[in-house]
Amino acid sequence: MKRKLLSVVLCAGLVVSVMAGCGSKSGGDSEAASDMDYVKEKGTLVVGITNFEPMDYKDENGEWIGFDADLAKEFADSLGVEAEFVEIDWDNKILELEGQTVDCIWNGMTLTPEVTSAMECTDSYLANAQVVVVPADVADQYQDEESLADLNFAAEAGSAGEAELEARELNVTPVTAQADALMEVAAGTSDAAVIDLLMAAAMIGEGTSYADLTYTVSLNSEEYGVGFRKGSDLTAELNDFFAKAYEDGTIQELAEKYGVHDMLVK
Amino acid sequence: MAILEVQHVSKSFGNKEVLKDISFSLEKGQVLSLIGSSGSGKTTLLRCLNFLERPDGGVIRVNGETLFDAGDAVTGQESEIRKKRLHFGLVFQSFNLFPQYTALQNVMLAKELLEKEKPDYKWRKKEIHAQIEAEAKELLDQMGLSDRMDNYPHQLSGGQCQRVAIARALALKPDILCFDEPTSALDPELTGEVLKVIKSLADQETTMIIVTHEMAFARDVSSQVIFMDDGHIMEQGTPEEVFINPKKERTKQFLSRYTEG
Amino acid sequence: MEFSEQLPIVVQALNQGFLQTLKLFFVTLLGAIPLGLIISFGSMSRFRPLSYLTKIVVWIIRGTPLMIQLLIIYFMPGLMGNNIWGGGESGRFLAASVAFVFNYACYFSEIYRGGIQGVPKGQEEAGLVLGMTKSQIFFKITLLQMIKRIVPPMSNEIITLVKDTSLARIIALQEVIWAGQSFMKGNQGIAGVIWPLFFTAVYYLIFNGILTVLLGRLEKKLEYFR
Numbered sequence: 230m231k232r233k234l235l236s237v238v239l240c241a242g243l244v245v246s247v248m249a250g251c252g253s254k255s256g257g258d259s260e261a262a263s264d265m266d267y268v269k270e271k272g273t274l275v276v277g278i279t280n281f282e283p284m285d286y287k288d289e290n291g292e293w294i295g296f297d298a299d300l301a302k303e304f305a306d307s308l309g310v311e312a313e314f315v316e317i318d319w320d321n322k323i324l325e326l327e328g329q330t331v332d333c334i335w336n337g338m339t340l341t342p343e344v345t346s347a348m349e350c351t352d353s354y355l356a357n358a359q360v361v362v363v364p365a366d367v368a369d370q371y372q373d374e375e376s377l378a379d380l381n382f383a384a385e386a387g388s389a390g391e392a393e394l395e396a397r398e399l400n401v402t403p404v405t406a407q408a409d410a411l412m413e414v415a416a417g418t419s420d421a422a423v424i425d426l427l428m429a430a431a432m433i434g435e436g437t438s439y440a441d442l443t444y445t446v447s448l449n450s451e452e453y454g455v456g457f458r459k460g461s462d463l464t465a466e467l468n469d470f471f472a473k474a475y476e477d478g479t480i481q482e483l484a485e486k487y488g489v490h491d492m493l494v495k
Numbered sequence: 496m497a498i499l500e501v502q503h504v505s506k507s508f509g510n511k512e513v514l515k516d517i518s519f520s521l522e523k524g525q526v527l528s529l530i531g532s533s534g535s536g537k538t539t540l541l542r543c544l545n546f547l548e549r550p551d552g553g554v555i556r557v558n559g560e561t562l563f564d565a566g567d568a569v570t571g572q573e574s575e576i577r578k579k580r581l582h583f584g585l586v587f588q589s590f591n592l593f594p595q596y597t598a599l600q601n602v603m604l605a606k607e608l609l610e611k612e613k614p615d616y617k618w619r620k621k622e623i624h625a626q627i628e629a630e631a632k633e634l635l636d637q638m639g640l641s642d643r644m645d646n647y648p649h650q651l652s653g654g655q656c657q658r659v660a661i662a663r664a665l666a667l668k669p670d671i672l673c674f675d676e677p678t679s680a681l682d683p684e685l686t687g688e689v690l691k692v693i694k695s696l697a698d699q700e701t702t703m704i705i706v707t708h709e710m711a712f713a714r715d716v717s718s719q720v721i722f723m724d725d726g727h728i729m730e731q732g733t734p735e736e737v738f739i740n741p742k743k744e745r746t747k748q749f750l751s752r753y754t755e756g
Numbered sequence: 757m758e759f760s761e762q763l764p765i766v767v768q769a770l771n772q773g774f775l776q777t778l779k780l781f782f783v784t785l786l787g788a789i790p791l792g793l794i795i796s797f798g799s800m801s802r803f804r805p806l807s808y809l810t811k812i813v814v815w816i817i818r819g820t821p822l823m824i825q826l827l828i829i830y831f832m833p834g835l836m837g838n839n840i841w842g843g844g845e846s847g848r849f850l851a852a853s854v855a856f857v858f859n860y861a862c863y864f865s866e867i868y869r870g871g872i873q874g875v876p877k878g879q880e881e882a883g884l885v886l887g888m889t890k891s892q893i894f895f896k897i898t899l900l901q902m903i904k905r906i907v908p909p910m911s912n913e914i915i916t917l918v919k920d921t922s923l924a925r926i927i928a929l930q931e932v933i934w935a936g937q938s939f940m941k942g943n944q945g946i947a948g949v950i951w952p953l954f955f956t957a958v959y960y961l962i963f964n965g966i967l968t969v970l971l972g973r974l975e976k977k978l979e980y981f982r
Binding site: 275313328329437 | 827830831832833834835838839841842843844845847848925926927928930934937938940941942943944945947948949950951
């Protein structure tokens with residue numbers, strides 16, 4: 230009896246997972262040709278973001294603004310739909326897209342191989358770098374890549390920074406967020422962290438809890454792009470939109486406003 | 496006419512036959528004592544009368560009305576059983592008072608729930624409640640508990656609890672009041688007060704069936720005694736017949752254990 | 757920014773986050789308390805297929821992490837081609853509520869089962885011979901005795917629930933810990949600040965303190981009988 234019960238349960242579990250597998254595939258295929266229609270039909274472009282100054286953040290009225298947020302609003306306008314911003318857990322961004330709970334990820338997203346293989350990504354629109362963060366009092370010892378060999382690093386799991394460290398065979402402790410990586414350095418549990426240049430500029434130094442931290446070496450330069458569901462026709466649409474917005478100066482204007490003009494991709 | 500007629504009642508639990516062809520009758524105002532060793536089927540018989548168990552065979556009649564007939568499925572219908580139960584009252588060995596209610600509330604609860612189902616309850620709510628309360632107080636008074644009405648069961652002694660339980664059963668004015676070893680869970684010094692109450696009920700000609708191990712009490716209070724052994728009625732008669740001149744060897748054996756002990 | 761300038765901004769954000777925490781907490785209680793009773797009746801049913809089915813469901817829900825259940829409930833419909841929750845905050849809250857209500861109902865059902873089965877059989881029999889119906893017996897006799905039995909274990913679960921609501925972060929429900937963390941990443945001009953995250957603990961502590969007092973009072977109130 231018990232063995233029978235167990236096999237029934239296992240079968241049920243199998244059926245559910247197989248159905249889920251098929252479902253995601255067929256869902257992906259059928260949506261692919263009509264993702265733009267799907268968005269237009271429901272009238273909203275749901276943009277998956279995190280609170281990430283100066284890309285996506287809230288003004289004093291609670292309105293989402295920022296370089297990415299403002300551009301996303303313009304893009305939604307061009308489609309004739311509303312942009313709706315939703316804060317997501319960054320670890321789940323692919324789940325959010327495939328589960329149709331958001332329509333795109335537009336949040337200073339680095340185009341890593343993982344990202345480009347899982348999403349239909351646009352051409353890059355900003356260039357960023359991964360920088361090494363160390364305590365300010367020892368910063369002068371770590372001004373080149375050779376000096377990093379013996380350090381223990383913290384980096385966000387799955388981030389471009391982690392990938393760069395692993396490529397150089399340095400010691401990495403993966404943590405859940407870039408902010409956690411900073412806390413590791415501040416608390417002395419790691420010697421150094423690798424985070425986005427953008428993040429580093431906003432989060433460390435005077436007036437933060439990390440006044441004693443600074444950033445030194447850039448490990449690479451990298452590119453930011455917007456991700457849609459695999460096979461989505463919105464990717465091409467947004468590439469066209471970027472081209473036009475660059476042409477008429479909208480992008481340059483926004484970049485100036487949010488202080489990212491040095492990072493613009495020509 | 497007999498108030499209670501039991502004919503050929505049988506009952507099995509699995510393969511074990513605990514009641515075998517039980518037949519007897521009881522006149523109004525009589526007291527019947529059921530004696531016998533534990534496991535002889537006395538308690539099961541009481542539970543069958545109160546529809547806590549369903550007999551496999553036989554017929555049970557009260558005042559000529561057939562309450563149960565194993566051959567007639569209609570009499571076993573769940574919806575009918577509730578009303579039929581009210582012909583009987585049952586006092587348990589372990590009292591089974593409701594712990595969250597006071598002595599008075601324990602006595603009043605069932606009656607109030609029954610009255611609530613009547614169509615005129617809404618208009619006469621207060622009047623009905625007052626009447627139930629008065630009756631309950633009188634019953635508790637009769638049990639010698641007039642100063643214990645507002646106590647909760649855990650504040651009462653075992654003997655007091657059992658007297659509340661008797662009042663609770665009496666509140667519904669059953670035709671026949673059954674006792675399932677009413678003093679077995681009590682300390683010896685407390686059995687007297689409960690037996691006294693039962694005796695006074697017998698004096699008022701309350702029809703009762705008492706399962707008991709108190710032989711002296713059974714002899715004193717009963718108009719009829721049944722000795723049960725292994726699911727059978729072994730011997731049946733007046734207290735004199737069963738206690739003083741038992742015919743069966745098995746009865747003598749059983750009784751000798753009590754007189755010697 | 758000075759600490760004194762940060763404080764009102766942080767407190768306001770944490771208050772807002774804690775409001776979500778409280779909402780999820782109360783919705784879960786309101787849903788799981790009655791649903792748990794239904795599930796406990798299912799698992800005690802004499803109709804074997806029903807009781808087996810309920811027991812399997814309870815086993816699955818209690819045997820897997822709530823975090824996985826949240827992910828499955830929120831993302832699975834969309835992955836199978838039909839997102840029923842929408843993408844906004846209300847959809848996330850709804851999905852989290854469903855997961856929490858179901859999860860806690862299963863835990864509650866086992867507590868209820870223990871509570872109901874702990875009431876002596878004689879109580880039901882006493883009600884039956886007094887001509888009461890099954891439902892009268894349940895509501896007038898068994899229920900309160902059961903409540904008395906389950907208050908201590910339920911208090912434990914309820915206090916755990918307060919803290920478990922933070923798991924809803926996995927589907928980006930912006931409860932108090934999310935709000936605290938936002939100041940590390942940067943929020944309203946405050947970035948790289950750690951203390952708000954640790955400060956969220958104070959919210960949990962105070963709320964659980966209030967709950968402990970209230971549940972303790974309830975337990976005391978039921979001490980009038982044994």
